[in-house]
Amino acid sequence: MMMADSGSSEEVAVIGNTDITSTESENNIINTMVERGTALLKKMEINVAEAEKRTGKNTVNMQETYTVYLIETRPVEAVPEGGTPAAPDMLWRRYSEFELLRTYLLVTYPFIVIPPLPEKRAEFVWHKLSADNLDPDFVERRRVGLENFLLRVASHPLLSNDKIFFLFLTEEKGWRDAVLETGFQDKVDSRLKSLSAMFRVKNPDKRFTALKQYSDELNAVISQLLRVRAKVADRLYGVYKVHGNYGRVFSEWSAIEKEMGDGLQSAGHHMDTYAASIDDILEEEEHYADQLKEYLFYTDAVRSVCKKHELLQYELEMVAQDLAYKKQQREELATGTVRVFSLKGMTSKLFGQESQEQRESRLAALEQSIQEGEETVKEKNAECQEFVRTAWKDIERFKEQKDQDLREALISYAIMQISMCKKGIQVWSNAKECFNKM
């Protein structure tokens, strides 16, 4: 596990070492999650090990190609000396199933900041990077992202205990039915309403207002950062690759020179090395971009929680307002004064007073309604408060996680850059040696 200590950067920042795969920095965050040790993670190891292409018929009976991902789970047990770890359980899932799981979680735990999925389509690409969903590099990065998602859920104190999540990891066939049986889809409409509706809340909770604003601003700034980073990557690629032309020209030039020949030729080789080195460098950087993207998508989850709160608050205000109105009506009916305009009042004025019996029955109905209303307000208020309590707890947890993860991401970005500089120093020092021999 990488520590944030520049002294050990020598060992860590090795590029081109194929033993350390391109998920170096992802692993750091994953290790942190595993260390947070929920009950689930204490007993189970989770990996998204592979990706495979499949073809099949889709819902409109057309042939399609899609990718499936292999989820491996293995019980965490002390492995006996000289023994081999138990074989993992495995099942295959496609991206749409992950989406279904996430929708279930969003609807079932509206007060939790639900971890995001990796992007559906490649965005913020720089020119060489493919925007094709079936491109192997994209699939690989998505595999890592999906593993990350599962580990995030598995390390959440509340989400990790969810039955449906457990079945997702363990039950290949029966899972879909189980999730539909929960009836979560009924709540989907309410969620959509909360996200899209335009309603005015009279007494917004200032903390949530501030959080929503922060989340919107963070979304904007990370989007901008990703956009510009992609352009910078593109340009840097251009600079490095043009140096490859030096390689070719020096080589050709060396053929006509006597004393200068060797020096030019070897300098040319170093230029080729330099030009080639940018590919690995930028691939490393994509992982940094992926970490930023995760938090970009997290802002949507945060916004979603804020909007849910807004909806609850609005509903509370609505029922409270409704109750207040009914109480007013009761007062008017009891005292005979009409302060509030009502059609009934109007018509009775125009068409004559109602009888005493009618009035009393109306009052009784109203009384009933008020009692019910008070119950509703009490319930709604409790619901709201509970939501605020649980949501804010998760938000605090999320903030801490975000600060830690992003800090690590920035450090590993710096280490990447330092490594790139080291390579540059080496190449140009070598080239200088060659020119010295000219």
Add this chain to the structure above:
Amino acid sequence: SSIPTKERTLLNKRVPVLGVFSLVQNTSLADGGPMPNSPSSLVNQYRLEEEEEQPGADAKDFFITVDNPESHVTAIETFIMYRVVTKTTRSEFDSSEYEVRRRYQDFLWLRGRLEESHPTLIVHPLPEKFVMKGMVERFNDGFIETRRKALHRFLNKISEHPVLSYSQHFKVFLTAQELTSHRKQGPGFLSRMGETVRAVANSVRGLRSRPEEFSVMQEYVDHFSTKICSVDKVTQRIIKEQREYLDELRQYGPTYTQWAELEEDLAEPLKGVADCVERCSQETEEQIQQLSEVLVPALHEYVLCAETLKAVMRRRDNIQAEFEAKNEALASRKADQDAEEVDGLAERVEVANTTLKEDWSRWQKAMRTDLRSALISTTEKNVDYYEKVSLAMVCSQ
């Protein structure tokens, strides 16, 4: 002996006397000095063997600077005058320090006279008359500065040349307050025309047989010309790509700062990255500067040198062609060909070949030194760039 004392001293130093090369013109010394005794014996004494070079003998005896460009406006034209300051220990100069003002046309004149007097010596090129692409105004500051540096280099190259630095024209250029009167003397337009006509006539006739070593040289020159142009182009392309990279970097850094403003705990590391990117921008700017001000001018100079070399080879070919033509005429007893004239031309060919050979090895050495130095300077700047950026990154987190 009719050899003046100065030239005897030069002979002792094993430095070729100007007189030898004036045989090309077959009249008096092109630079106005008196005729020596036996040309061929002097030719034999002219050797620039590298093993016998004494460090002391090659000590700089000229310190020339070109600076202080000033605009001059007349009724007809606007031009720039440069200040040329010369400090010298050479005995041919009455004083040890001179200051004159010269314009580009004056440099052109000097170079023309030098080439005329020494057709098979490699005379360092001048910066071009005007640059075609990307120039809106002839006289913008960047253009003037580039030109000034190149003119400075030109004079210094001439001053280091064992033959050219003794040229009378060079002396006049460095010392005369008014150059215009001198510019009117010497072989004029008509003589230059004659030269051109002869050259054309010779090229039509074609060369009998070029000595092997000059064929090799010609081939080298052709290839070198292509290669050095390519290196120049690649370098210009790198500059272009670096500029575009720099533009994007300038957007990148501030975005981190914007983000830092939203955060509390994260503000510090984010600001660190922003500062780093800023540092990166500064260093990239310096890289671009180094390329533009050191590597590109050096490469460009040798692009022009390649053209000079081609011209020198052509002139050598013409000298040989002229001799061959007259020689043939003599052999076939046509048109009263004078045998003595043919002898003179034969000598001319030998002198031309020898001087070219010697100057060629001198040029190659200079080329290696100059380009090596420019390329090394580039690698050093790049190493420096990565070291500085690396340090900034370490500090940022």
